[in-house]
Amino acid sequence: MRQFCAAALAALFLFIGLVSHASAQDITLRSRDGGVELTGTLLGFDGEFYRLQTQYGELTVDSSGVLCEGVGCPSLTDFVAELTVSGSETMGAVLMPALIEAFALRGGLTTSRETTGPDTFTYHLKEGGTGKTVGRFFFHLTNTDTGFADLLSDNADIVMALREIRRAEITRAHEAGLGDLQKHNRSRVLALDAMVPIVAPGNPVDAISPTDLSRILAGTLTNWATLGGPDAPISIHLRNPGSGLAQGVEDRLVKPARVTLTDGIIRHDSNTALAEAIARDPFGIGLASYSEIGNTKPLDLTGPCGFRLNAARRTIKTEDFPLTAPMFLYLPARRLPALAREFLAYTGSTSAQIVIRRAGFVDQAPEEVPIDLQGDRFRNAIAVADGTSGLSELQRMAKTLSGKRRLTLSFRFEPGASRLDAQSRSNVQHLARALEAGTYDGRHMLFVGFSDGQGPAEGNLRIAQKRAEAVRLAVVEAAETADLSRVVMASDAFGEAMPMACDDSTWGRQANRRVEVWLE
Template sequence: MRFSCAAIFAAHLVVATALALAPTRAAAQDVTLTSRDGGVEIAGNLLGFDGQFYRVETAYGELTVDGTGVLCEGPGCPDLEAYVAEIAISGASSVGEVLLPSLIEGFALRSGYKIARSDAGAGQVEYLLSDSGSGEAAARFLIHSTNTDEGFADLLANETDIVMSLREVRPDEASRAWEAGMGDLRGPGRARVLALDALVPIVAPGHPLTEVTLTDLAGIFSGRIVNWSDLGGPDAPISTYLRDPAAGLSQAAEDRLLGPIRATLRPDVIRHVSNRALVRAVMTDPFGIALTTAADTGNAKQLALSGECGFSIPATRRNAKTEDYPLTAPVFLYTPVRRLPRVGREFYAYLSTPAAQLVIRRAGFIDQMAEEIPVADQGDRFANAISQAGEETGLEDLQRMVATLSPLRRLTVSFRFEQGSSALDAQSRSNIRLLADALEAGEYDGRRLLFVGFSDGQGPAQSNRQIALRRAESVRRAILSAAETLDPARITLEAEAFGEAMPMACDDSAWGRQVNRRVEVWVR
């Protein structure tokens, strides 16, 4: 290999971006890239080609090279005339078996492609998109449906472009991805909330219980509660069911349910390798209970979540969108710092369109389209505010809240915070971008948006209101910062706070307090 210091410098001049390229599915092969004037020669293994940029592993590390400035020679060189974009997607089976295929088909239909589906074996399905006129292949999507752990493992092995995940990336996975040159998977733009789901407890039809408190549900799955009689049910031992340990559903259940109380899963929980098997097991066990997603409950009976103070919150679409339901579960797509092929980038942009949101809803998941909820549909919330008002929340405070909010409508876009932190949670971070995009697109031009802060009931009411107001102001500033092209004159953005005046859940648990600490968005 011929490579002088000057050549290295020149090579960096043709590096169009620091972003890596999507990996090819074939094994890396030798290539030599030569600048058109013959002054620069780069030799190494071709790791990826997206139709425009080469990614080459060399003795000096990985280089990303603009293909328009070089000639390629060697067995690894792609056929530029017959190039077909390849996008590999791997991870959670509940997403890969239903949601992603529906979205790819919707994208193909909207973009004018013909689409052909074929079984690639071992849990893999291939979708070939072809030009509707010429019939020439344009892109190949390969979906590998396994589990969340396998999705991240495929990413670290350079075998996939996108990870389907039912949980956030683990610190060790993010660390290894960083070391592999894939960027910070926890950074802005690396994680995308594709859709929403909810973790729901299910029992067999005919089970006497209709709801369960989060405290008791955690007690069941941690082994503290082992008999249904402790919950007012029959005198029978409780059998528990959950997905296999590598499944994102199982990991999310442990994170969201047991994490806040630092409990561990009971050792005798019965595991299943698919959501369908999980539901079937509960359906045939009158004394069993499982945690699954709202999209995969089959004919089992869902239990609402309640609290000691009388709240009962079912896993409805609206409650999940607003995160009023405490076990809302975002569906994530993770991408490393890689340049996807053009078709892949177009597909990724399609995912945020209203058309894609309709596909998400039809597939049984919860879309992220903002809805406006009139005050008339929120009677239960205001009734709870009155019934649960603490000693420091007087009639004057409640009247001020009602007078302020009655002329407005609540958006389903809400903002909540990590456990014990002032940092926004994953769904809320995604909501910043969603609302900013809507503002930039002019969807709320001429209207007034009010960011309203609420708190839990721990501590003095006045202090709680001040904390809630600071959070509301923080979210308002984050939206303005994200909406870079927004003309502030087109819209009014304000902040207000009512502290602990309208709880959404009981303050008797860590989950309830986390639900109550929120910033809502109201619009007029």
């Protein structure tokens, strides 16, 4: 049939949508020769495509092939790109505004911020010369739960989340026609954060094990004297239950320990309020965002083997600090306006990583760490080297890695699974894009697998080698346009030779099971 019919039929098979914040109204789309027409409720317009709810279902139609009739028809010449972002207050208060302002400046646009409510605001983006409005970005700052609820009710286009999407949310999103939000193109890690145990500055305790943290959260460890502190009851401070930070605490500390949260936890509506409360409470402990610990004292993570891990930009970026928390943007399977797509592309750029660092968060720009800065890790390796075979493997590792530099992109697998965790899946994409850009042309890239110390050493070595090769193949598959003949890529493994944490807990073993990338 005519061009319009072909477009309409093709749209039946497009699992994409469009974004609009105008009230839904009935419109008629008519082919330019007047032979075919389609009536339905306008769900969205992105400046190029209409999205309609019709008797045939939800259709997407190219505006260049049709004429729009009805009071709800948007302007093709004065189109303003609109985007609604909902979810984590941690991400939306500082980080996203900083990125929007930097994006606008780079594109010659001006920005103005309009506060529209206690937890809402709008960014207006205008052309620098004419002052014409070209975009409006609406923000609803609440928590991760509300962000997903807004997305599922069609009140948001993007979710800011401090945790991975949960199975029930995946199912509901799929049923709502939003696509599979587990796919890598439906989410991206914007920046990195961490859950950091904090106490008041005067508290003498300076380190705690995740096992003891779990006992505190469960209410079975209740006095600071047990940890070498004063003889005083421990008060617990956490974010409100709907926040991604609080849910991350449950997912990473409570559930693996197979305990439940105790009663009497003091809850806070913001990260700032949590940090301020801990600073005032001499016997309080909380788990705070790395970006907002305020005037509190962060505690190192430790264990019976004596290893200590502190939250710092590099240890968070490498996931050596085990309570790292990726900051996600989730996007449904719908077409966003061009300006919104350009903004999302900008968030992964080199200049955006600088903005992320300046905003107090941990960026994802890969860095190369010289081997002479691996002292603590090699000291741990020496301390646990067991017998002749352990010493031999340690010597082989030192010889193999000598002269190489460690890349800050590490890879870990989900507990009990062969699937990479969320941050690692993002790291695969980052490394693949770098290979496509020729960043590592002429270099030798070695994927190195490590394991925990549970079970026979030979078996651990085989598993570590298998994981290293799996990561290498995942990166190769993702780097579709890279000329891999310009890079020498290989894999190796050293099993349990260089542990990051004690093996006495689930989190410690998870930290030790990893794949690193070393460059020469």
